[in-house]
Amino acid sequence: MTEPIISIDQVNHYFGSGNLRKQILYGITADVDPGEVVIMTGPSGSGKTTLLTLIGALRSTQEGSLKVLGEELRNSSEAQRVALRRNIGYIFQAHNLLNSLKAKQNVMMALEIHPHLSIKEQAEMAEEMLKAVGLEDRMNYYPDELSGGQKQRVAIARALVSNPKLVLADEPTAALDKKSGRDVVEIMRSLAKDRGSAIVMVTHDNRILDVADRLIHMEDGELESYDLETQAPPDKAIALG
Amino acid sequence: MLFAIPLAWLQLKRERMRLIIAIAGIGFAVFLMFVQLGFRDALFNSAIRLHENVNGDIMLISTRSNSLISIQNFPQRRLYGLLGVEGVDKISPIYVGFGLWKNPFWEGLPKSQTRQIMVLGIDPNDNIIGVEGFDDKARSLIRFQDQILFDKKSRAEFGPIPTKFPEYDKKGELITTEIADRKVKIAGLFELGASFGADGNTITSEANFLRIFTRRDKGDINIGVISLKPGADLYKALEGVKKSLPGKFTVNPTLKPEEAREDFVVGEMRVLSKKSFIEVERKYWQNSTAIGFIFTLGTVIGFVVGIVIVYQILYTDVTDHLSEYATLKAMGYKNRYLLKIVFQEALILSIMGYIPGYFLSLLMYTGTRNATALPLLMTTERGIFVLCLAITMCLVSGAIAVRKVQDADPADIF
Ligand SMILES: Nc1ncnc2c1ncn2[C@@H]1O[C@H](COP(=O)(O)OP(=O)(O)O)[C@@H](O)[C@H]1O
Ligand SMILES: [Mg+2]
Numbered sequence: 001m002t003e004p005i006i007s008i009d010q011v012n013h014y015f016g017s018g019n020l021r022k023q024i025l026y027g028i029t030a031d032v033d034p035g036e037v038v039i040m041t042g043p044s045g046s047g048k049t050t051l052l053t054l055i056g057a058l059r060s061t062q063e064g065s066l067k068v069l070g071e072e073l074r075n076s077s078e079a080q081r082v083a084l085r086r087n088i089g090y091i092f093q094a095h096n097l098l099n100s101l102k103a104k105q106n107v108m109m110a111l112e113i114h115p116h117l118s119i120k121e122q123a124e125m126a127e128e129m130l131k132a133v134g135l136e137d138r139m140n141y142y143p144d145e146l147s148g149g150q151k152q153r154v155a156i157a158r159a160l161v162s163n164p165k166l167v168l169a170d171e172p173t174a175a176l177d178k179k180s181g182r183d184v185v186e187i188m189r190s191l192a193k194d195r196g197s198a199i200v201m202v203t204h205d206n207r208i209l210d211v212a213d214r215l216i217h218m219e220d221g222e223l224e225s226y227d228l229e230t231q232a233p234p235d236k237a238i239a240l241g
Numbered sequence: 242m243l244f245a246i247p248l249a250w251l252q253l254k255r256e257r258m259r260l261i262i263a264i265a266g267i268g269f270a271v272f273l274m275f276v277q278l279g280f281r282d283a284l285f286n287s288a289i290r291l292h293e294n295v296n297g298d299i300m301l302i303s304t305r306s307n308s309l310i311s312i313q314n315f316p317q318r319r320l321y322g323l324l325g326v327e328g329v330d331k332i333s334p335i336y337v338g339f340g341l342w343k344n345p346f347w348e349g350l351p352k353s354q355t356r357q358i359m360v361l362g363i364d365p366n367d368n369i370i371g372v373e374g375f376d377d378k379a380r381s382l383i384r385f386q387d388q389i390l391f392d393k394k395s396r397a398e399f400g401p402i403p404t405k406f407p408e409y410d411k412k413g414e415l416i417t418t419e420i421a422d423r424k425v426k427i428a429g430l431f432e433l434g435a436s437f438g439a440d441g442n443t444i445t446s447e448a449n450f451l452r453i454f455t456r457r458d459k460g461d462i463n464i465g466v467i468s469l470k471p472g473a474d475l476y477k478a479l480e481g482v483k484k485s486l487p488g489k490f491t492v493n494p495t496l497k498p499e500e501a502r503e504d505f506v507v508g509e510m511r512v513l514s515k516k517s518f519i520e521v522e523r524k525y526w527q528n529s530t531a532i533g534f535i536f537t538l539g540t541v542i543g544f545v546v547g548i549v550i551v552y553q554i555l556y557t558d559v560t561d562h563l564s565e566y567a568t569l570k571a572m573g574y575k576n577r578y579l580l581k582i583v584f585q586e587a588l589i590l591s592i593m594g595y596i597p598g599y600f601l602s603l604l605m606y607t608g609t610r611n612a613t614a615l616p617l618l619m620t621t622e623r624g625i626f627v628l629c630l631a632i633t634m635c636l637v638s639g640a641i642a643v644r645k646v647q648d649a650d651p652a653d654i655f
Binding site: 049052053056058059082083084085086087090092093094096097098099100101105108109110112113142170 | 246248251252254255256562564565567568569570571572573574575651652654655
């Protein structure tokens with residue numbers, strides 16, 4: 001049996017302090033295996049983003065146990081979390097590319113934190129990755145010269161270029177039209193599968209549920225999990241689309 | 242410091258308009274600092290120009306004098322006793338007076354016909370002032386009645402003497418004009434330079450000086466210049482002078498002991514080594530007038546203006562890139578990387594702003610030098626000093642702007 005890449009055990013999370021302290025996540029427990037594609041659905045405000053930022057080591061875990069890539073995040077130091085972030089690929093809703101950098105340089109930024117790579121290697125890897133997302137003729141374009149779908153594909157290239165074992169995506173298709181949304185997700189899934197990267201993706205888009213191995217549904221800070229090989233997706237997940 | 246992708250530079254370059262404004266702003270601050278420091282140094286250097294060029298080892302002035310422009314006279318006979326002091330070779334008098342000079346080539350209004358000029362009266366036997374043009378021949382010329390030497394670096398308002406003089410000379414004539422209503426002839430040119438205190442200079446003999454300043458009595462001199470015999474010890478001679486002069490010995494209590502050895506008062510005479518003679522004049526302009534303060538204040542203002550401009554630019558830049566910085570943090574970049582970016586931007590801006598500021602200042606120096614005869618020169622030290630100020634300016638702004646980087650929270654970007 002392989003070790004899960006994410007293992008969440010009884011995680012609670014609160015925002016605010018004193019009288020304003022409000023619980024957002026309630027006893028979240030789930031595992032994600034290497035290479036698994038997991039889609040997270042749930043109504044707005046149910047805590048999906050919060051959970052994703054906890055997994056991505058962008059926040060510190062307050063209660064329970066959260067292990068990502070073998071690293072316990074409860075009581076972790078800032079330095080530990082920074083180190084862990086380097087092994088996770090992120091794709092945000094807004095593409096968040098660096099506007100002063102060309103597509104290729106944006107992708108290279110994900111490699112520059114890995115000091116063992118020479119500049120030449122970084123450039124080659126970035127070029128290859130941009131080819132894989134179908135942007136070989138857009139390598140030296142600035143983000144504002146690219147369409148929404150193209151930008152999101154650069155973001156995917158940036159997230160995957162360092163071959164992370166885990167990719168986190170928060171509504172990556174929300175700003176895209178149906179066709180390019182579907183394309184982006186397809187590319188992301190096939191590249192991740194090639195590299196054996198696990199994906200946790202938040203989406204409202206029910207037409208892309210079929211790319212997932214498993215679906216987790218969040219509601220009022222609680223989580224339900226559905227294995228899509230044996231179960232049909234629940235109506236409530238689909239209804240949100 | 243260097244990365245595969247020079248993000249700091251690329252970010253600056255991407256916002257071209259902002260970059261140009263930043264360079265213009267910093268260049269202006271650099272220019273302002275150069276102007277202020279340049280004028281300050283020029284003032285101090287021009288004020289001591291005569292002092293530096295007096296040939297002598299010990300100077301005696303009245304205790305009532307505080308600077309060349311307000312120098313008081315004293316009876317020369319007080320110095321006679323000093324000839325017996327061991328090591329003293331000779332004692333020469335310098336008379337200093339200010340009188341109205343009439344421009345002999347006046348073209349009419351709005352230019353003024355007269356202007357105050359400094360007149361030095363000296364003994365033509367003594368090579369007392371070491372400036373170009375003041376040679377044996379020149380000294381022999383001022384032996385003649387009413388013949389004077391004119392400083393060709395005097396301000397242009399005194400007339401086009403430097404260009405006219407050779408023309409007259411070829412014809413075998415001398416330019417005549419008036420100082421303090423006394424007709425004088427310009428017999429030669431020398432080169433000293435205008436100062437804030439004196440716009441122009443002339444040198445003549447003691448006898449001619451007394452003809453111009455008729456109210457001055459013979460023997461009422463302004464500076465007594467002692468030359469020592471070759472190899473004589475300055476401090477021994479100063480000791481000897483101290484013993485030979487009548488009256489009470491006092492020193493300025495704020496001086497260090499080694500300074501007090503070459504700057505002291507005996508009775509009504511202040512005794513100064515040449516070094517202290519220069520120093521006293523410099524300190525007068527630095528400390529006893531508002532001028533030094535004003536220029537220093539101007540420099541500080543340039544510095545502060547620079548900080549404000551760079552801070553504005555960097556703050557806007559960081560604010561604009563905040564979500565990008567948060568993204569970088571989410572990707573695993575440390576805060577340190579972002580701080581480096583801000584400081585690199587500051588450094589790049591300071592150097593890019595310095596270069597045009599430097600050349601603009603060079604231009605201004607040359608223009609002012611030609612227009613005012615002030616010794617306004619770009620020195621390596623000032624160049625480096627202002628570069629350091631510019632870099633400090635940008636780093637200070639960077640240090641303030643950098644706090645904004647802490648606001649980039651990677652948890653906010655999902
Ligand atoms: N930084 C924060 N401070 C306080 N409350 C927050 C913060 N972020 C999110 N919340 C609250 O937590 C709840 C869950 O938010 P979020 O995880 O963004 O939900 P989702 O992504 O599922 O829409 C919401 O009620 C939201 O208002
Ligand atoms: Mg959300």
